[in-house]
Amino acid sequence: MPAQQPSSPSSPATARDVVHHLYVNAGDLLPYCGVIPGPDAVTGDWHTGHDRDTLLETVHFGLPGCVTCLSPAALGGFTPLIIDDDEEVITFDGDVPVWGDDEPEVG
Numbered sequence: 001m002p003a004q005q006p007s008s009p010s011s012p013a014t015a016r017d018v019v020h021h022l023y024v025n026a027g028d029l030l031p032y033c034g035v036i037p038g039p040d041a042v043t044g045d046w047h048t049g050h051d052r053d054t055l056l057e058t059v060h061f062g063l064p065g066c067v068t069c070l071s072p073a074a075l076g077g078f079t080p081l082i083i084d085d086d087e088e089v090i091t092f093d094g095d096v097p098v099w100g101d102d103e104p105e106v107g
Contacts, residue, residue, distance in 0.1 A: 020058045021049040022069035033068035056080060 016039075021031030030036065031049040039046055047066075050058065052075060059065045059080050072079045 017045045017064055019045050019047050020055055020063060020065045020069070021047060022055045022066070022074050023049040023051055026051055031066070031069055032074040033066050035066065
């Protein structure tokens with residue numbers, strides 16, 4: 001089987017999003033949500049983990065973070081996801097974010 005040549009860095013085949021996760025303890029092998037760090041076999045996204053402060057810093061800079069790892073349960077009652085850009089309150093049903101206080105629209 002011939003070896004594959006690497007794609008250009010701007011090629012969609014090599015484009016990667018880095019999704020950040022929370023390690024509850026610095027020595028943990030798995031983030032809070034249980035996603036294995038490294039490349040996602042399906043999406044190609046790269047997953048990496050951080051301690052709480054570093055995770056919050058990456059989110060503050062606009063980098064993507066895992067919703068489960070940013071949940072109040074993971075962060076000890078706090079999450080940066082409480083308020084979105086429109087100042088709409090986001091609550092949680094377990095670890096699932098619920099935007100606004102209206103009932104979901106049924107189409």
